[in-house]
Amino acid sequence: MNIIVCIKQVPSVTNVQIDPKTGRLKRDGVESVINPFDEYAIEEGVRIREKVGGKVIVITMGPPQAESALREALSRGADEAFLISDRTFGGADTLATSYTLSSAIKFIGNYDIIICGKQASDGNTAQVGPGVAEMLNIPHVAYVRKIELLSDKSIRVERIMEDGYDLIESPFPTLLTVVKEINNPRIPSLRSKMFSKKAFIRILDAATIGVDAKKIGLNGSPTQVMKIFTPPQRNCGEKFSGDAKDIAVALVRRLSELGIV
Amino acid sequence: MVMDYMLSEEEQMIVETARTIALEKMKPLREYYDEKEEFPWDIVKEFAKADLFATYIPEEYGGFGKGVMGLVLVVEELCKVDGAISLSLAATALGAFPILIAGNEEQKKKYLPDIALGKKIAAFGLTESGAGSDATGMTTTAIKDGDYYILNGAKCFITNGGDAETYTIFAKTNHSRGARGISCFILEKGDIGFSFGKKEKKMGIKASSTRELIFNNCKIHRCRLLGREGQGLMIAQTTLDNSRPGVAAQALGIATGALNEAVNYARKRVQFGQPIASFQAIQHMLAEMATEIEAARALLYASARMIDSGKVKRTSKESAMAKLFCSEVAMKVTINAVQIFGGYGYTKEYPVEKMMRDAKITTLYEGTSQIQKNEIALNLIKEYVTKSKL
């Protein structure tokens, strides 16, 4: 089984700071890591390979520094890595990113399953995974929390829903986006860390994968960012203390003041 | 900040990996194992999965060939979090060194790869009830019988005893030759006539098993002999030259862990309206602890590098210095850490109580501090004798 895992390098903080003047993410001095959701995607890919054989190829689109995310993915058990990198890819929105990734996947070819994290922790759109599937014209299942059954022709998965889960079966090739409930990513072993430092990572540029220049980077991105801002912090709730009876009275009074009861 | 000891990229990976395992896998369970005194098999499996057993074993036997330094870095990093669970790994190295030092190709190929993978843990059996500091006083015998040796006697205080699969055992093959009549053998758990006695109840390192080994007409094939007959004491001494830095690393790790706890606590604990870290009495204690730890680390790493360089045949003096200094520093630092915590330091609410109990063993096993001093002095004086002859 050949598995391609798409990952993204993101700033390591959860509350990304935004420069109020430029409206851009402040990346200075912030460590870069693999998007946390993608760690589950890598782990799931590696587990499938461990069960049925094959290989796990990890890819990312990003600047040359994104190589470190790929090396980390190799230390977590992936077999091969490609860095999809070209100046002209810069400024891509989710549409251009999906196009570029799908073009790279076509170039690599010969895949059965593509796995992505459900979303990236910086942009949080959750669009790229499904976008890639659409451009490849293959089925996809988003928010997968469990692989139920795996045969050589199809895969049956549980898709997490607000009120339970769906059981969905898909033929190959297929694309899955996974949620963090799906597994518990392993700690990289010393051997795999050493392997990852030495591994060869091939760079795929625009010319190599043969993309349409109008569909990549800034040119290929219809999304216009008008303004970026940090949403105001929500105030914390009110706290009542005292003995149970007083608290109950105070609470009811407050709720009725607010017109809730 | 720690001082820069110019670790190679691979050495840094060793440290990082050990740190992750220590924090994610060991830390949540350290009180549990201390209390239950169970052998920490689930954590041993994590060590194995992360390849931590393999650092010092040569590449041709499935390891990374990072020498004594490779062992020291793993043990130190793990012991910052827990000095007892980590002993399963450190004592495996102690048990494996005789095979590394004296094993023939066949023996090395048979035993070392499983040890590197963490599939089998090892133990080292030298001490007997009547032979501690003076190993030559041992009474366990191995009598040759055709192609076999028959072992009789008992070893005590053996770390990993009963839990290990592979044992390197010292016994007298020729009583009349005294120290030259000792030989070293590989034993396997399950060998007929080889059994386990009582498990010790201890002050500290409770997650480590310490058991008696009993040999009752235990018959093993001569292919289990390491080196030649009579080389046992030399194998034991060379083993200790290599393994004492491991004990030093255990001590250093515990001390570093205790210092971390003490600084954090001193910054938070308020008395007389201010953090106790603002009192000079506390500051000076912390300053001494930090300085001694750094000096200990510098001595230990220098000794480990010297051993790994292979430039000198024996490093008994340097290994003993590292072990002596690091273990005494660990004792002092952990006692002061408890002092800084005040009454809370004496309770099991905080880890320094355990660290102090765990630290004590490092001044005792693989030779007490007194024995280290004997070793250092003996070699020191020998060096001067040689010099004066030139």
Ligand SMILES: Cc1cc2nc3c(=O)[nH]c(=O)nc-3n(C[C@H](O)[C@H](O)[C@H](O)COP(=O)(O)OP(=O)(O)OC[C@H]3O[C@@H](n4cnc5c(N)ncnc54)[C@H](O)[C@@H]3O)c2cc1C
């Ligand atoms: C928890 C634990 C784990 C152990 N694990 C192992 C193991 O895995 N394998 C193994 O083989 N052994 C092991 N040992 C044994 C350990 O190495 C011995 O306990 C140690 O070497 C001291 O020997 P002893 O206890 O017989 O003390 P003794 O030799 O009786 O010493 C008693 C006191 O006399 C002092 N003394 C003795 N001789 C001299 C001298 N010549 N000059 C000055 N002072 C001297 C000592 O320093 C000490 O203070 C372990 C012990 C413990 C407690």
